[in-house]
Amino acid sequence: MRTTYQEPRLIDEPYTRHLVKDMQLDHLDTLESQSVYILREAYRKFKRLAMLWSIGKDSTVLLWLARKAFLGHCPIPLVHIDTSLKIPEMIAFRDRVAKEWDLRLVVGQNTEALAAGMGPDKGRIVCCNSLKTEALQQLMAEKDYTGLILGIRRDEEGTRAKERYFSPRDKNFEWNYKDQPPELWDQFKTDFDKDTHIRIHPLLHWTEIDVWKYIKRESIPIVGLYFARNGERYRSLGCQPCTGRVKSNATTVDEIIEELQHSTISERSVRAQDQEDTYAMQKLRAKGYM
Amino acid sequence: MPETVNPTLNIVIVGHVDHGKSTLVGRLLHDTKSLPDGKYEAVARVCEDSGKDFEYAFLLDALEEERDQGITIDTTQIRFHTDKRDYVIIDAPGHKEFLKNMVTGAASAEAAILLIDADEGIQEQSRRHGYILNLLGIRQVTVVINKMDLVDYSQTVFNDIHTEYLAFLNQLGIVPQFVIPLSARNGDNVARHSQRMTWYNGPTVLEALDEFQSRVSKESGPLRMPVQDIYKFDKRRIVAGRIESGSIKEGDTICFSPSGHKAIVKTIERWQSAKDGAASAGESVGITLDEQLFIERGDIISHTDDLPRSSSVLQGNLFWLGDRHLAPNRTYVLKLTTQEVECTVGSISGVINTASLARVGDVAREVAKNEVATVVFDLKKKVSFDSAIDVIETGRFVIVDGFDVSGGGIILQEHPAESYEI
Incomplete structure (x- = not known):
């Protein structure tokens, strides 16, 4: 896509010019098309494929993109890892959307760890590993999934900035970030040894503000927790004990976009597990965290 | 320009290990005030804890091993913007061992900065990366000669490297737009013109970036739409794919290569889209045909008068x-x-x-x-x-x-x- 630099073609005929102008892809069209391409590759290449839906804005946009890719359908089951510590409004939103859009929803939970009293008081990283990573590991083993689609983005934090669109995990779920496969010209890692699974990241190239602009353009329904109440809103959603709110008066998508254009605070600054130590995310993600 | 257009340019920074690529990116982020609150302070703390001077590279080398060893292991993508446009800066590793990561980073770039250490001069990866950029089809290149502070900002040292490296690049057919003397650590010629190299009259790195051209849409080329999959989720049989070049519209007669089958496009299929009837380069769409041919993933759709x-x-x-x-x-x-x-x-x-x-x-x-x-x-x-x-x-x-x-x-x-x- 990069070698020849041609002068834009001049078109005299007014009707054609109008048509070509409409056909040109804008920034959001380009992001959307790349994500659709990746989703279609994943669907074609993985017989046992699932998509993680955290109920947050990113994975909800991902779900919307899947319906774009498959022309109104979502042939991929959605996995929700329920730590039991999620904000109740998220669960209500999940169940409503799943019903309205006729989705195949699979809920995973590390019931054993919960019964033994696991919670953030045992240490936030320990808790994330147990209630998210291990819960996911159990569910993937049970369902035999070999491909898992996730809505992470490069601009969220440093280790995600180093991710691939198709990223292998070994049988222990570990991410060998020191030896990642090359990825060029949209030729992805789709051949793999048994016992490995591939994480697929169709939103990797989006930014937080792209996501919100797309939500606005497409009128995608989003859980209400993102909008300000009493001068505060959630900017990133997770478990209740470890997710903080930011000061905000943004009560509409437009106001959120406006707010983000002037914000110098990072998106995940309100996620307590990230702040546990300098390399918290590297440690969590090397073990198979999202 | 409407807000949604938001042009973004992908730039890769390449060069030999330890010549200062990550430092340059860190400095660009800092000088354009693109860092989130507290990031600079957090890195300052990490450096202080490990008894080092402030290291701009730590702003993007996120892995513990990268900071310990002072080398970038995997490619990182970072965003910032100038008044002109948004940038994605791809910091690619310079160590020979990580060439596949360099290629991964560079393959998605539209332009490149080739960076050379003034003190060490041209090294193995300085040449190899130039060669790989050329193979990847990246023709827009600016050369920066870094660490000028280590050679007393000497114009002679700059000129010698300039001459030698341009001779090499010219053999490859690469003509750099600019060659810029730099001290990334001190910020000379990154975002502001250096007071210590008054002999240099060219642009800063930031000004040079704004001179690169954005990719032009390929809709004027011949139609190429590789078939990605065939869907039958409802009564429509949809041929799905991305248009890599050219454009397609309802009623077009198309050919599938290498089989040679021909058909007419009945509909262009999208879901929840304002667009209709036609599609062009870059779009992932679906099409239906006037007849049910045997089509497979991998077939390349073109118009009948311009086949691959x-x-x-x-x-x-x-x-x-x-x-x-x-x-x-x-x-x-x-x-x-x-x-x-x-x-x-x-x-x-x-x-x-x-x-x-x-x-x-x-x-x-x-x-x-x-x-x-x-x-x-x-x-x-x-x-x-x-x-x-x-x-x-x-x-x-x-x-x-x-x-x-x-x-x-x-x-x-x-x-x-x-x-x-x-």
Whole structure:
């Protein structure tokens, strides 16, 4: 896509010019098309494929993109890892959307760890590993999934900035970030040894503000927790004990976009597990965290 | 310009290990005030804890090993913006061991900065990266000569490196837009003009970035839409794919290569879209046809008057990244857009040492890691393709060895006509 630099073609005929102008892809069209391409590759290449839906804005946009890719359908089951510590409004939103859009929803939970009293008081990283990573590991083993689609983005934090669109995990779920496969010209890692699974990241190239602009353009329904109440809103959603709110008066998508254009605070600054130590995310993600 | 257009340019920074690529990116972020609150302070704390001076590279080298060893292991993408546009800066590792990560980073770039340490001068990766950029088709290049503070901001040192490196790049056919003397650590000629190198009158790095051109839409090229999949979720039978070049509209007569089947486009299918009736380069769409042909993933859709070439022999300029050598007695998979075909090596000629540009030999038996060669592949069945000069998207391929993408190739030369069965 990069070698020849041609002068834009001049078109005299007014009707054609109008048509070509409409056909040109804008920034959001380009992001959307790349994500659709990746989703279609994943669907074609993985017989046992699932998509993680955290109920947050990113994975909800991902779900919307899947319906774009498959022309109104979502042939991929959605996995929700329920730590039991999620904000109740998220669960209500999940169940409503799943019903309205006729989705195949699979809920995973590390019931054993919960019964033994696991919670953030045992240490936030320990808790994330147990209630998210291990819960996911159990569910993937049970369902035999070999491909898992996730809505992470490069601009969220440093280790995600180093991710691939198709990223292998070994049988222990570990991410060998020191030896990642090359990825060029949209030729992805789709051949793999048994016992490995591939994480697929169709939103990797989006930014937080792209996501919100797309939500606005497409009128995608989003859980209400993102909008300000009493001068505060959630900017990133997770478990209740470890997710903080930011000061905000943004009560509409437009106001959120406006707010983000002037914000110098990072998106995940309100996620307590990230702040546990300098390399918290590297440690969590090397073990198979999202 | 409407807000949603938001042009973004992808730039890769390449060069030899430890010549200061990450430092330059860190400095750009800092000087354009693109860092989130507290990031600078957090890095300052990490540096202080480990008894080091402030290290701009730590702003993007996120992995613990990268900070401990002071080298970038994997490519990172960072965003910032100038008044002109948004940038994605790709920081690619300079260590030879991580060439595949460098290629991964560079393959998505539209322009490149080649960085050289003024004190150490031109090194192995300075040359190899220049060569790889050229193979990846990146023609917009600016050279920066960093660490000028270590050579007392000497114009003579700058001129010597400038002359030697340009001679090398010119052999490759690369003509840099600018050559800029720099001290990334001190910020000289990054965002502001240096007071210590008044002999230099050219642009700063930031000004040079704004001179790069954004990619132009390829809708004026010939139609190329590789079939990605066929869907039958409802009563429609939809042929799904991304248009890599050109445009398509309802009523067009199209041809599927290499099979040669023809059909008429009945509808262009999208979901929840304001667009209708036509689609152009870059779009992932679906189409339905006037008749039910046997179509497979990998077929390339074109108009009937401008077909791609089809052959079971393919010659390409290949760079090899695999630990195991490319060798004639093995079977590989060649992937070109959505086509996949088993192949073997027919012949290897002109293996080139990318650091010295020396020809290792005219006829070789194998291609080793980090080498480049001209290779002819014998394919188990025909594929359809173009010369990369005509349509880059259908003019390049990767080679899979076992489970791993191990090499990439560009179809440049015209292959002898008799071996094409068109």
